[in-house]
Amino acid sequence: MSSSRLCKVGFLWNELLESFDFGRKHPIRIGRFKMLRNFIEENGFLDQSNVQVINPQPLSEELLEKTHSEDYLAKVRMISETGVGDIDIDTPGFKNIYFHSRIASGASITGIHSVMSGDVDHFISPTGGFHHATFESGGGFCIFNDVAASVITLKQCGLKRILIADFDVHHGNGTQTYFYDDPGVMQISFHEDPEWMYPHDGFIKDIGAGAGCGYNINMHFPMDSCDSVYHYAFDELVPPLIKMYKPEFIIFIPGFDAHYKDRLAHLNITTDMIRYVTKSIHEAAHTHCNGKMGVLTGGGYTNASLKWGFGTVMSVLTGHTYEPPVQEPPFDDDEETWNQVRQNVMKVKELVFPELGI
Numbered sequence: 205m206s207s208s209r210l211c212k213v214g215f216l217w218n219e220l221l222e223s224f225d226f227g228r229k230h231p232i233r234i235g236r237f238k239m240l241r242n243f244i245e246e247n248g249f250l251d252q253s254n255v256q257v258i259n260p261q262p263l264s265e266e267l268l269e270k271t272h273s274e275d276y277l278a279k280v281r282m283i284s285e286t287g288v289g290d291i292d293i294d295t296p297g298f299k300n301i302y303f304h305s306r307i308a309s310g311a312s313i314t315g316i317h318s319v320m321s322g323d324v325d326h327f328i329s330p331t332g333g334f335h336h337a338t339f340e341s342g343g344g345f346c347i348f349n350d351v352a353a354s355v356i357t358l359k360q361c362g363l364k365r366i367l368i369a370d371f372d373v374h375h376g377n378g379t380q381t382y383f384y385d386d387p388g389v390m391q392i393s394f395h396e397d398p399e400w401m402y403p404h405d406g407f408i409k410d411i412g413a414g415a416g417c418g419y420n421i422n423m424h425f426p427m428d429s430c431d432s433v434y435h436y437a438f439d440e441l442v443p444p445l446i447k448m449y450k451p452e453f454i455i456f457i458p459g460f461d462a463h464y465k466d467r468l469a470h471l472n473i474t475t476d477m478i479r480y481v482t483k484s485i486h487e488a489a490h491t492h493c494n495g496k497m498g499v500l501t502g503g504g505y506t507n508a509s510l511k512w513g514f515g516t517v518m519s520v521l522t523g524h525t526y527e528p529p530v531q532e533p534p535f536d537d538d539e540e541t542w543n544q545v546r547q548n549v550m551k552v553k554e555l556v557f558p559e560l561g562i
């Protein structure tokens with residue numbers, strides 16, 4: 205349970221994060237991170253004695269070489285020098301993309317070190333969560349996979365059980381490829397049905413391989429799912445998995461792009477659900493990990509829900525009050541959605557729980 209003292213929270217920020225820019229018409233463009241920083245300042249978070257701003261360092265070349273192939277790094281360097289070429293169809297290249305991506309992803313690693321050295325209990329990295337990048341390729345707005353780099357760093361610190369709790373509406377397909385056969389990493393991903401949603405991966409049957417069988421958990425939701433089915437699936441799956449695994453560190457990616465205002469995808473959760481999930485994961489971090497948790501919040505493409513979600517997560521971690529506006533999702537879960545979600549939850553339990561002895 206959360207201790208009675210206030211948790212120390214590091215907020216990763218410097219002006220360089222603001223320069224990460226895929227262009228004026230792209231969901232990730234100039235202004236996005238500055239807006240978040242200003243928002244939490246206006247809401248008094250930066251005045252709290254338990255909140256500190258931490259200066260992100262670029263991802264080291266050494267860690268980059270462990271996270272990505274030589275060929276892929278050479279490709280990004282080339283695009284970076286010339287400003288010509290794209291990472292993939294959704295992810296345009298730009299001049300100096302190499303350096304800017306090292307900063308945007310390095311922020312998460314700086315946060316990991318701040319938690320591991322005991323400076324803070326939790327960190328929040330507003331640019332982090334590049335979960336679509338694989339060892340050999342980038343894509344889906346992701347250049348360097350900071351989730352994988354964070355895990356590699358934690359393993360170097362000697363940690364044996366690391367939980368990735370990824371509630372971004374898109375499946376963390378890149379991260380999944382790194383640790384698919386590794387019981388030292390449990391990845392739980394809640395996302396929209398991959399049949400129609402990018403990256404078209406993250407099916408329930410994909411539960412890991414070899415020694416890692418059962419440690420990769422994919423739960424997906426039909427289009428238009430709202431809080432009630434999401435709440436149900438969370439309660440059925442997440443607490444028993446965490447209780448069994450007893451992680452030593454939690455990397456948490458909240459699902460701001462699963463919010464009903466975010467129309468890059470089609471789920472309809474509210475900030476009430478974001479608060480519920482964040483509280484539960486936060487409590488688990490105090491129960492099992494002595495508080496050690498990093499939050500990567502890169503996703504979220506509608507300003508209103510992005511700010512409300514960010515404020516909600518900051519509020520849970522810091523204890524500072526923040527209330528988003530009353531949430532008005534367009535409709536409720538219907539019978540068909542309930543049936544599909546019940547079936548999916550049952551399928552996950554049947555496949556995964558016996559592997560883990562739950």
Ligand SMILES: [Zn+2]
Pocket residue numbers: 206211325326486490495521
């Ligand atoms: Zn805490």
Ligand SMILES: [Zn+2]
Pocket residue numbers: 372373374461503504
């Ligand atoms: Zn996403």
